[in-house]
Amino acid sequence: MNALHDALFEPRRIALIGASADPTRLTARAQLYLRKHGFEGEIYPVHPRESQVLGERAYPTVTDIPGPVDFAYILLNTPHVEGVVNAIAAKGIPAACVLADGFAEAGPEGAALQARLLATARAANLRLLGPNSMGLINLNARIACSVNAALEAPSLHAGRLALVSQSGSMMGAIMSRGAPRGIGFSHIIGTGNEADLTAGEVAGLLVDDPNVDAILLFLEAIRAPEHYADLARRAHAAGKPVIAYKLGRSPYGAELATSHTGALAGSDAAAEAFFRAHGIARVTTLEGLLELPALLAGRKPMARAHRAVGVTTTTGGGGAMAVDCLGVLGIEARAPDPAAAALLDAAGIQHHGRLLDLTLAGAKPDRVAAAIGALQAAEDTDLVLSVIGSSAQFKPQDAVAGILRARDAGGAKPSAAFLVPQADASLALLAAEGIAAFRTPEGAADCIRAWCDWTAPRPESTAPAIAHDLPARPDEADARRLFAALGLASPFAVLAGPQDAAVTPYPVALKILSPDLAHKTEVGGVKLGIANAERLKQEAAAMHYCVARMAPEARLTGFLVQPMVKGLGEAILGFRRDPEVGPVVLLGTGGVTAELHRDVTLRLAPVDLAEAEAMIAEVKGLKPLAGWRGLPRGDLVALAQAVVAVSRLAARADIAEAEINPLIIGAEGTGVTVADAWVVRAAD
Known part of the structure; x- marks a missing residue:
């Protein structure tokens, strides 16, 4: 246990700032529920005009409360929150919760206000829950410091499951679904916008709590992934499973989760890879969030x-x-x-x-x-x-x-x-x-x-640094040089213009070079099977004219020529710095239909060779290359090595994404060939 755990989950002196004397109002609930469910500590309602609130002595400001306060719940409307946070910080209260919404989820002004709250809190070593938080409940300690209407229940069934939810309304919904089945909770916490305390950090405070057997997460977004990684490692060591239900499996769900909390959503596939890497069991049904703990608790x-x-x-x-x-x-x-x-x-x-x-x-x-x-x-x-x-x-x-x-x-x-x-x-x-x-x-x-x-958390891994200069706006030739530095060199030549056509051997593929064109085929920027130098000059002139007409805004930097290569199969191999979980590596069936079929698998980057081999086994379109039904075997060893190599881009914070599509897979022992490459630098 630590001081923050005690301030959040076992406070004995609680200030309710903006508590209402009208028992029918939302802002009266926290005080009513605390007493109704057996809180025996001190409650300090803060109200500028009332000397008493619901039978408790009230104080005009938080500064007027005598002595120390363990926890403050701010029940005021958004415009009044900032000034109160300043007063709480000045009084030295270690932890506070903000009920109001209208912060990061409300646009730039709300985000700026949230940033100011956080700056004030950090300067005073004050930890904040929320904004947009319905508070927290510790059922074993009989602390119900929340405005969630589920606390209208005559009694609360205490248990050994801890629930940390980014959605305040789901706190009561999940508790109510468990009650008829005898499933009880030790703690229920709403983290809201997570300006400061994230669900991962709050859950981490409960790992060492002797009243907790398993930790449940209801998530709309993954903020501060390092908190979840730390939580998962410690929980695994303590024999306490971590189980997550996360929204965002559909683009519509991701959109709603983003608008609700002001978070930047990543892909669900990346979230899935994140949970798998850290040994967090994921359910896709709400029933499963309640039912899985009994299956995992006490097991490895x-x-x-x-x-x-x-x-x-x-x-x-x-x-x-x-x-x-x-x-x-x-x-x-x-x-x-x-x-x-x-x-x-x-x-x-x-x-x-x-x-x-x-x-x-x-x-x-x-x-x-x-x-x-x-x-x-x-x-x-x-x-x-x-x-x-x-x-x-x-x-x-x-x-x-x-x-x-x-x-x-x-x-x-x-x-x-x-x-x-x-x-x-x-x-x-x-x-x-x-x-x-x-x-x-x-x-x-x-x-x-x-x-x-369900797996154990994988060991922490780091990628060795790759020393290679990358221009501010890289084109395909720059991307290929980067991949060559990773050990994935394939022959190519750069032509300054149509007249520069002295390349061998033929036949070759010709492509326009531009840092602005990720999909060159769509604008006539690719020509395959060119048989000789004269034909190459003609095709280059025609391509330059076509691309300039179809993509007039694109900056054209020349042409790329590469030998035509045939293989047994094609893969898409990519790297992306996901906005939620960080670096991921992707492998799937390649070519122009890669985005259509979505036959892909992801892992957190970097990966080792065993993990790369597991990824290959998960891609349906690559199974024939393993000798399926007597078909020729592809060089899956070289493909696994390529996956490992590309995953090393995790060490390059200046790279947002990179892709080889297709990566041509030759026969067993003949290697792989980069057929097309792309890289995007991270924004400064």
């Missing part, structure tokens, strides 16, 4: 996932739904292997196919336990899923008894349950026992996929 990621499960069921239709949803996410429901089959035979349980159907055999607890135990002995699966029918609704104790017996027998791998009917009592029983239970087949599949994808 698997060394190698089979991406397969064993499934028992007491309802054929329900079992089929689960198998189908799992299959959509690439998880196979697998028939019992010889080890599991032998145990099933010994128990007299018939088995065939992907589903172990116990319906007609009678789903008695001992038989269910025996079936689960047998499937847990399988050597080619990662989990056992029990699908339960109507008994979960009408006979909850009987429905879960077999699962509990199997758990008590100490199976080698985790088991979980999907309850087909609406069965809150059974869900609550399983939650109380720490067994993962799913309300929908989609949620079950999402969580099991997350379990299979």
Whole structure:
């Protein structure tokens, strides 16, 4: 624990600045909820005209409060916040929260105001939560310093899950969804715009809290990725999973997340790569955010996932739904292997196919336990899923008894349950026992996929520096020289004009050179298969005329000529400095349709050779080059080395993005060839 943890999560003296004496107003809620839910510390309402607010002595300004204050919640409208932050800083309060919106998300003026708040806070060593924050709740310490209407509930169910949410409204929504199922929280914090404290830093304060078993994140954007990296490493070492639900998987969701918080959104693929690299389990369903913790808590990621499960069921239709949803996410429901089959035979349980159907055999607890135990002995699966029918609704104790017996027998791998009917009592029983239970087949599949994808944080890596000068506005020739410095040299020549055509050997490809044209084909800037010097002069003259007419604003710097090369396949290999997570490397199927098919995979840069090989295996369009169905093998070793090389651009802060498309992959042992290259310098 540290002083900031105590100021945020265990304050004993709280100032409510702008607290209302009218109990019907939003700004009265924090005071009402603190007392309603058992806060026994001091509350100091600050009101310029009232001597008492809701039965507590009030003070005209924060300066008038006698003695130290641990935490301040600013409930005033936006125009009044800046002056109060100055007063809080002067009083030496260590932490404060700002409820008001109208800051970075509201445009340049709001962003400037937010920047001034932050500057004042940093000068005084004051830490800020928000703006646009609904406050924080510590249920075990009975501190409900929030205006979230979910606190109207007569009582709050304390638990061992901590939730850090960038959305204030989702604080109460997630808490309310967990309550009927017996899922409780230790802490719930809204971080809002994160002018200062980010969700990653706040969550990091909870890693060492003995009341926390798992940390949940509801994210709209990733700010200060280094905070999440530190959180994930420490949480993994402490055996506490970190689970994220992040918006922005669609361009529309990304747009809304950006406008809501004033954050600069990156790509969702980059966010996915970020979570994977740092061992943060990602769910894509809201149900999964509540259901996955029971599956991961107390466990470490698997060394190698089979991406397969064993499934028992007491309802054929329900079992089929689960198998189908799992299959959509690439998880196979697998028939019992010889080890599991032998145990099933010994128990007299018939088995065939992907589903172990116990319906007609009678789903008695001992038989269910025996079936689960047998499937847990399988050597080619990662989990056992029990699908339960109507008994979960009408006979909850009987429905879960077999699962509990199997758990008590100490199976080698985790088991979980999907309850087909609406069965809150059974869900609550399983939650109380720490067994993962799913309300929908989609949620079950999402969580099991997350379990299979979950990895330990990868070791921190750095890329060696690349000493190579790059002009302020590079064209393709400059990009090629940069890639050559990385070890990816391919032959080319630069022509100053159409008359300069003394190159060999032919045939060649001719391209216009310009720092302003990333897609030269679209403006007539590429010609392939030129057979001789005379033809090259003609094509260069025609190309210059065509490009100048179609892209009159582009600065033309000459021509690039390169030998025609054929290979077994094409890849797109790129580097980008993502605005959320930082440097990433991308690999996918290449050519002019690369953006259309989106058959790509990403990693945080830099990567090592093993990670590069894993990326190659994930790209569907590159699988034929591995000798699929007797096809010739491509030089995937050279491709992996190229991925590693390009990922080293992470060491160059002056490069925003770079791309080779296509990178031509030759036959095994013949290497790769840069067919087209592009680089963009970072803005100063």
